[in-house]
Amino acid sequence: MTSIINTATFTASAEQPDHDYWIEGTVEVTLRNETRTVRATKCNRDGSITARGMTGRYQTGTKAWPASVTQETCPHTNKIWDFVIFGRDDRSGKFNKVNALSFA
Secondary structure (H helix, E strand, O other): OOOOEEEEEEEEOOOOOOOOOEEEEEEEEEEOOEEEEEEEEEEOOOOOEEEEEEEEOOOOOOOOEEEEEEEEEOOOOOOEEEEEEOOOOOOOOOOOHHHHEEEO
């Protein structure tokens, strides 16, 4: 699976909060052939990036939920995983949350 987050485009903000765990900035995200720059945070320890500025909508629902996507790389296999978070915690194999995302 290819990630929807282009990690090479992460740009740190000029001013950073007073901590060393997260770097605030922006990153490019591509959804259905449309690319936008959204707010993001990058973890100093494992390199994971969480992108925000998207919404998720369930197939049968009408509510647009605030959504985020975290890209992580498995240190043992180098496989890239996108974890999409919005609405309820739904681990149903029949529903792919990445397909339910749109830009806010």
